[in-house]
Amino acid sequence: MKLSVRGLAASYDGIKALRGVDIDVGDAEMVALIGANGAGKSTLLNSLSGFVRQRSGEIRFEGQDIGRLDPHAISRRGLLHVPEGRQMLSDMTVLENLQVGVLARGNRTSAWDERKVFDLFPVLEERKDLAAATLSGGQQQMLAIGRALMGGPRLLLLDEPSLGLSPLITDQVFEVLETLNREGLAILLVEQNAQRALAATSRAYVMERGTIVAQGPSAELASNASVIEHYLGG
Amino acid sequence: MIAQQLINGLVSGAVYALFALGFTLVFGVQKLLNLAHGGVFMAGAFIAYYAVVSGVPFWAAAILGTLGAGLISVLIEIVAFRPLRARGQAEFAAIVASIGVDLILVSIAQRVSDTKVLKFPFGTFPIEFYRFWGLRISLLQIMILAIVAVLLAALVFYLKKTTFGRQVRAVAINEKAAALLGVNAKAVYFQTFFISGALAGIAGVLIGLSFNSIQFLMGEPYMLRAFVVVVIGGLGSIPGAVFASLMLGVMQTLSVAYLPNGVSEMIIFALLFVVLLFWPNGLFGGAGLSAGVGRR
Numbered sequence: 001m002k003l004s005v006r007g008l009a010a011s012y013d014g015i016k017a018l019r020g021v022d023i024d025v026g027d028a029e030m031v032a033l034i035g036a037n038g039a040g041k042s043t044l045l046n047s048l049s050g051f052v053r054q055r056s057g058e059i060r061f062e063g064q065d066i067g068r069l070d071p072h073a074i075s076r077r078g079l080l081h082v083p084e085g086r087q088m089l090s091d092m093t094v095l096e097n098l099q100v101g102v103l104a105r106g107n108r109t110s111a112w113d114e115r116k117v118f119d120l121f122p123v124l125e126e127r128k129d130l131a132a133a134t135l136s137g138g139q140q141q142m143l144a145i146g147r148a149l150m151g152g153p154r155l156l157l158l159d160e161p162s163l164g165l166s167p168l169i170t171d172q173v174f175e176v177l178e179t180l181n182r183e184g185l186a187i188l189l190v191e192q193n194a195q196r197a198l199a200a201t202s203r204a205y206v207m208e209r210g211t212i213v214a215q216g217p218s219a220e221l222a223s224n225a226s227v228i229e230h231y232l233g234g
Numbered sequence: 235m236i237a238q239q240l241i242n243g244l245v246s247g248a249v250y251a252l253f254a255l256g257f258t259l260v261f262g263v264q265k266l267l268n269l270a271h272g273g274v275f276m277a278g279a280f281i282a283y284y285a286v287v288s289g290v291p292f293w294a295a296a297i298l299g300t301l302g303a304g305l306i307s308v309l310i311e312i313v314a315f316r317p318l319r320a321r322g323q324a325e326f327a328a329i330v331a332s333i334g335v336d337l338i339l340v341s342i343a344q345r346v347s348d349t350k351v352l353k354f355p356f357g358t359f360p361i362e363f364y365r366f367w368g369l370r371i372s373l374l375q376i377m378i379l380a381i382v383a384v385l386l387a388a389l390v391f392y393l394k395k396t397t398f399g400r401q402v403r404a405v406a407i408n409e410k411a412a413a414l415l416g417v418n419a420k421a422v423y424f425q426t427f428f429i430s431g432a433l434a435g436i437a438g439v440l441i442g443l444s445f446n447s448i449q450f451l452m453g454e455p456y457m458l459r460a461f462v463v464v465v466i467g468g469l470g471s472i473p474g475a476v477f478a479s480l481m482l483g484v485m486q487t488l489s490v491a492y493l494p495n496g497v498s499e500m501i502i503f504a505l506l507f508v509v510l511l512f513w514p515n516g517l518f519g520g521a522g523l524s525a526g527v528g529r530r
Contacts, residue, residue, distance in 0.1 A: 072417055089411055
């Protein structure tokens with residue numbers, strides 16, 4: 001098991017955002033986490049990457065408890081979080097953003113380098129000497145993913161990768177994610193766009209008010225009446 | 235002779251630059267004003283002085299003063315800044331805390347020196363002059379210019395070309411994004427405070443030597459000038475700090491030489507006023523922009 005979370009409860013700005021969450025991500029699995037705004041999805045990802053200090057419960061990554069580690073230490077183990085809003089190092093160039101990403105590799109070895117990232121996202125190579133701030137939203141999302149790949153991820157957490165992107169660019173991003181997963185990378189995907197997320201993944205969780213209310217194979221959830229009503233626009 | 239005054243002005247401007255760079259570096263990375271910087275500068279001079287009088291050769295004493303000031307600066311980060319940052323409202327609190335730290339350093343120095351002005355023993359540094367084209371430059375001035383040039387080049391190389399420099403800039407731009415990519419922000423703060431303090435320390439040693447005067451309040455006028463320098467240059471901007479320091483040094487020397495007594499400070503602060511009026515972010519950008527260090 002790549003990731004296993006048990007009974008995770010956490011508060012954010014004094015509000016109980018997570019009330020006992022259990023989720024698992026298998027070794028080469030791509031799993032979706034869907035739910036309405038404010039359900040606690042981002043808080044869950046921020047707890048996994050160490051920004052929201054765990055209040056109670058257990059987070060195991062590759063069998064080891066990472067609940068007390070600092071964010072940079074968690075990244076260096078290969079649990080890499082591509083945050084909502086992309087969080088560019090805006091004044092640094094595209095290439096420099098990728099170079100900073102190498103740090104997360106720590107002492108691990110990785111097959112990822114600039115070459116492979118540019119092969120995956122050719123547009124980044126064209127812009128490699130431009131400041132990240134000058135990229136379009138879609139290009140920034142590609143850079144955010146590429147930067148995480150440079151760190152040799154063993155599990156990728158993605159927070160709303162399609163937010164603000166055109167359908168065409170969204171297709172491109174999802175295609176890349178599915179390719180990465182086929183090559184064996186475990187991915188936990190948080191998405192507002194539930195339809196896309198369920199189509200791309202094999203298993204999914206539905207979150208509501210800080211807990212998991214439904215789970216199962218993505219195809220089954222996509223045909224579940226209540227899920228359709230609440231998340232797939234009836 | 236105006237060329238002679240220009241040389242003297244550039245030398246004192248170069249020392250301002252060392253002092254101001256450390257100050258602006260911490261601001262660029264942390265967005266915090268460290269008002270204990272003048273105290274760290276003074277501590278560097280004190281450490282070097284007491285090392286020299288207890289028999290350590292000058293060059294070793296200067297290194298001790300530099301490293302000692304760097305360590306004091308790291309200590310300030312651990313004791314005063316980090317706890318405030320953890321509580322998440324550091325900006326104003328850090329100003330007050332660093333004033334407190336400065337008072338502590340100044341009081342210790344006052345006690346240690348018994349409120350006296352200290353002077354390096356005669357012959358600590360050879361007094362030699364070189365003459366060319368009717369100008370006169372001392373060995374000490376040459377050494378100061380060389381040290382500043384080397385340190386400045388090293389700092390720029392470090393920030394722009396090394397992995398560590400990239401980490402510093404990443405933390406300055408976006409601490410959360412940096413941490414997600416595996417950058418240890420705590421280590422970055424440690425190192426920036428050390429560099430900042432070490433630059434102040436060597437500036438203290440050089441000033442103590444140039445004026446042959448070391449005393450517990452020597453940091454204050456430099457703190458004030460560093461403020462002018464970083465505001466004119468743009469808070470957090472390295473080229474801005476260097477440019478404004480050299481300009482300040484030259485203007486000060488020229489006005490002391492050619493204008494009535496006391497006009498020099500008036501001109502400097504009038505200039506500060508004009509710059510703030512027309513370029514509120516300083517001549518080289520700075521605080522108003524998202525990133526601080528080594529941008530250009």
